[in-house]
Amino acid sequence: MTDIDPEAYSDVWVFIEEHDGEVMTVSWELLAEAATLAEKTGEDLVALVIGEDVDDVAEEAIARGADRVLVADDAVFEPYRADPYGEQFRAMVEARKPSIVLIGGTHTGRDFAGRVAVPAHAGLTADCTEIDVDDEGVLQARRPAFGGNVLATIICEEHRPQMATIRPGVFESAPPEGDREGTVEYVDVVVEESDTLTEVLERSVGDTADITEADRLVAAGGGIDGDIEPVRRLADALDAELAASRKAVDEGWVEGSRQVGQTGKTVRPELYVAVGISGAVQHLEGMNDSDVVVAINNDPNAPIFDHADYGIVGDLFEVCPDLAERLDATDAAEVTR
Incomplete structure (x- = not known):
């Protein structure tokens, strides 16, 4: 095991994940939280941007709170592949010795974080929901x-x-401030295409919905008993994304990417409709920052009602189609205000 002197490391780093110029929202969320950590430690907040033609991303990172931005800009980083990203990130970490490195828990972040942590002898905690120093x-x-x-x-x-x-x-998310100033530094790219072990031959896009960014969610629970259609019908009428409890995902009724809760995703929509969800603590942890919560359940004693702004006690197989029909006859945007 390599001996490491913690005193030789400083600054708080945040990886800014982008694909084709579009930044994942979690990056700006981490930048806001990391600013608090950097203030407590008295260190710089540094954003890392890896990609191709990412000048605009670097400038936005400054506007959203970064003191400095380190940029690795090269065609080898587009589209994303774990080996060039991991090698470039590892080289930057070993050369500049940050004390803290935060990465979004996305498919990309989870894919390459270990490629940095293991060779760098770092400590890596996955899927965090709170951080402090x-x-x-x-x-x-x-x-x-x-x-x-x-x-x-x-x-x-x-x-x-x-x-x-x-x-x-x-x-x-950290809001942008147009008058903020900071430093953008372009670092040496240590990866060459000839050294990369993988090649993207074809990309297929599947279910790309990101429920963490949805303004409205209709979530299905164990009470749907395998029949997702009434919930999907209500979601369509509300122009909302479909979400689910762990029970609905474990049973295979809804895709895992749509799970809300401690073992799923944390969401904060303007409107959250919980259909057939009892209200277990693990689920509530994932949606308790929603602006307005509506619960539909046939059990008047279900815990979910204690956390709802509005509750409907009734058979979801009757309530959901009825609500959908009423919404179709009016303006859903007006109804949800």
């Missing part, structure tokens, strides 16, 4: 454990950098 600058990375029944705090006192992937949707 103590008086010594030690990262307090918190994540659900034991099926979401407890929240574990994981620290790394002896290794650097302290790395964490953070679940999308748990923080508010």
Whole structure:
């Protein structure tokens, strides 16, 4: 094991994930939270941008709070592949020695984070929902454990950098400020196409919905008993995205990418309609920042009603089609205001 001196490491880094110039929202969420960490430690907030033709992304990172932006710009990084991203990121980490590195817990972030952490002898905590630092600058990375029944705090006192992937949707995004100033530095690209082991021959796009960015969600729970159509019908009438509880996902009724809760995704929509969801603590943790919550359940004692702004006690197979029909006859935007 390599000996590492934590005192030789400083600054808080955030990986800004972009694809074809479009930045994943979780990057701006992390930038906002990382600014708090950097203020506590008295260090710089540094954004990392890896891609091709990413000048605009770097400037936006400054506007959203970064003190400095490190940019690796080359065609080898488009489209995303784990080996060139991982190698470039690792080289930057080893050369510049950040104390904390935050990465969005997306498919991309989860894919290459380990490629940086293992060779760099870093500490990596995955799927965090809370982060903080103590008086010594030690990262307090918190994540659900034991099926979401407890929240574990994981620290790394002896290794650097302290790395964490953070679940999308748990923080508010850093707003842009047009008059902010910062430094953009273009770093040497250490990866060449000839050294890359993978090649993208074809890309197929599947279910791309990101429920963490939806303004309206209609979520299906175990109460639907395998019949998703009434919930989907209501979602369509509300122009909402379909979401689900863990029960609905485990049963195979809804795709895993649409799961809300401690073991799923954290969402904060303007409107959250919980259909046939009892209201387990693990699910509530994923949606308790919703602006307006509507619960539909045939059990008047279901815990979900204690966390709802509006409740409908009734058979979801009757209530959902009826609501959808009424919405079709009016303006859904007006109804949800």
